[in-house]
Amino acid sequence: MKRYGMAIGLRAEDYEAYKREHQAVWPGVLATIESCQIRNYTIYHMPVAEGGLLFGNYEYHGTDHAADMAKMAADPETQRWWKLMIPMQKQLDGTPEGEFWMPMEEVFHFDGARVD
Numbered sequence: 001m002k003r004y005g006m007a008i009g010l011r012a013e014d015y016e017a018y019k020r021e022h023q024a025v026w027p028g029v030l031a032t033i034e035s036c037q038i039r040n041y042t043i044y045h046m047p048v049a050e051g052g053l054l055f056g057n058y059e060y061h062g063t064d065h066a067a068d069m070a071k072m073a074a075d076p077e078t079q080r081w082w083k084l085m086i087p088m089q090k091q092l093d094g095t096p097e098g099e100f101w102m103p104m105e106e107v108f109h110f111d112g113a114r115v116d
Contacts, residue, residue: 032077
């Protein structure tokens, strides 16, 4: 399993719609996410600057991330979902070519029992 983190801007006028849509993500989109070996996917919003910042993270449990991401991108229902979501988002300066969300480097993770 590998964890991924990513960030993107959110347009101020779209915050409420983005939040509302994510309270009822389409079942086909969720099924595709799951079939692409993604688990524990979370998106957070931070109200900074104009519109704010979205931070997403997930665990990837597959063996070929690039192939699973291509599979997701080819799914017609996911494409329709993205057509609604992408205009609400704005790329961050420095986002690498070929990426939409800015990849983030994991610098710390703790996954264990309470330490006394």
